[in-house]
Amino acid sequence: MENAKGKNDDDVLLARLLDDADDLKPNMDKDLASLLSSPTWIDIPFQAPDTEFKGTMERAPDDGNLKTLYQFFKEFKMDKMLNDVVTETNIYSHQKIKTIMRTTKKEVEIALYHRMGVVQAHCIHSHWENSTRYEPVADRMG
Structure with missing residues (x-):
């Protein structure tokens, strides 16, 4: 379920978990405790990687001599x-x-x-x- 800021509740819980990982308190809220005991998958839309070639194209030698x-x-x-x-x-x-x-x-x-x-x-x-x-x-x- 999305909250007012447009974030998924699981995202918020995970962010809190990561922020508070060093100082976990015994009185943490129930949702955070359940996330700790049973991690869940977060659905993130696929972002295609940049596949544009950024190198330089090698040309055949001008003299036509290819490598042995x-x-x-x-x-x-x-x-x-x-x-x-x-x-x-x-x-x-x-x-x-x-x-x-x-x-x-x-x-x-x-x-x-x-x-x-x-x-x-x-x-x-x-x-x-x-x-x-x-x-x-x-x-x-x-």
């Missing part, structure tokens, strides 16, 4: 991910065959590029997306 797979892949700044794969590979090899393989980041990087070049996908992240994943690449990327 390697140049494109490097833009993902995946150094940490590759370092993690190297660390886990070396730990796994030590646990499994009792020898540290000393795999390097460059070796993992080359292996991923090779795999991704052999199995073509319409875009780079398709190799590890759930719907289009290519297991030999996706499983190694975490």
Whole structure:
């Protein structure tokens, strides 16, 4: 039910509850006490988010030279991910065959590029997306 100020009674009670949360008194009114013991949903009209693109559109290079797979892949700044794969590979090899393989980041990087070049996908992240994943690449990327 709306009050004179156009607010729903539940909204007013919730606002009071939030304002008084730190110093709840034993003699609080009955409605506020019931709100504390059984929270209720507040119906708020949906407000659509602003979906207007505010970034800049990249144009194809004027000289027509598109990025290579390697140049494109490097833009993902995946150094940490590759370092993690190297660390886990070396730990796994030590646990499994009792020898540290000393795999390097460059070796993992080359292996991923090779795999991704052999199995073509319409875009780079398709190799590890759930719907289009290519297991030999996706499983190694975490």
